[in-house]
Amino acid sequence: MLQELTEAHYSKHDYIFREGDPTEYFHIVKEGTVKCVKSTPEGKECTLKMLMPGDLFCCDAAAFDGASHPGSAQPMGDVSILRMRKKAYFEMLQRNPAAAIEVIKYLGNRLNEAQEKTKDLALDRADQRLASLLVDLATRNGIKDPNGIRLTIRLTRQDMANMVGITTETAIRIMSRFKRDRLVSGTANRLVIRDLPGLKTLASAS
């Protein structure tokens, strides 16, 4: 039944697909992290989501009609993904209502997430959005560390900037302030959240 599910491997600087490419597959992240990006002709980038193991992508309409990808997908380091041709995928959903409901629940969560992000971009300051991001990462991708919570995902200031809609310089300045205030320490290779409650307060401060 699942022989249509094949595995593919990618590494840094590869593209899983680019914005505008035709959609062929439904994907599941098996290992590693995948970055979903939209960019402008002038080279500005906006990171929509970091997909982690278990995350689905192209599980939606785009995969169904003859549409093309609305953004690109890039691996952050080595990743392996499972994929299925969209025809097989939709046949599977047809035969398997429980799976379809799981996809509905997953998409619903993603939509809520996206709308929460919209609200943050529309109403919060840069430092609040960055604090939110760090809180999120700490809870989802953090492991215990003598000084707090270490992020398992390697993120540069530029990556963070693209995730919260600010420039790299601004991200650096705010991170420097967070460092000075003992909220975080370290840089991309070893970023430690030292004061999670402090960041939470900041994230929701009016």
Added chain:
Amino acid sequence: MLQELTEAHYSKHDYIFREGDPTEYFHIVKEGTVKCVKSTPEGKECTLKMLMPGDLFCCDAAAFDGASHPGSAQPMGDVSILRMRKKAYFEMLQRNPAAAIEVIKYLGNRLNEAQEKTKDLALDRADQRLASLLVDLATRNGIKDPNGIRLTIRLTRQDMANMVGITTETAIRIMSRFKRDRLVSGTANRLVIRDLPGLKTLASAS
């Protein structure tokens, strides 16, 4: 089979539900326009989406688990909606894979829309976002008018501001400029798009 689908009516100043309320129903807009809003404790608002006839809401995870509404839903004038208790809704999806796939497609489109909006908020200027909004409304909710395309939906400058993440004053200023430049005319009760191509150019100008 569909006797579980009941009709409800609301009008201006009602709430269909508020942020934080427990989810009880799955909804479909039958007539009128419904505004999805998130707001901050300080009273700032962000409009996520205007739902039109045919639009589904609470068709997702939130409706499934015991979760509460992540935003509120307010009618813009008189609306009628069809709704179904979430238990009946999920049973229906279980029995009817074609319906489940429709919901998946619908949610996928909503997610793409939301992500496009994220990109706009992160990378575009206020006037571009407002121009985009007007283009969108003109194509989706416009009817022919001697001077261009008239919007069938009554939107104040404040409504527009909340939809694109700017203040009311900024929306008024930009709309005044658009009026001066003969891109639009009129106000909430009779808003006419006079130069759709002009707005399109503006919307995607670097």
Added chain:
DNA sequence: CAATAAACATGATCTATGTCATGTTTGTGA
């Protein structure tokens, strides 16, 4: 291990947009 490129840092501006204030016009309900 040297060389080269990323990543991080920080200062000096500049500017889009927010904030506050005040006034006019338009709509609406008693």
Added chain:
DNA sequence: TCACAAACATGACATAGATCATGTTTATTG
């Protein structure tokens, strides 16, 4: 139709964050 409340308008000013520039530190790779 009068009164009251929204909606629209516009100026003055404040400021968060962008932009540009230059330098240091940290990684990466041949």
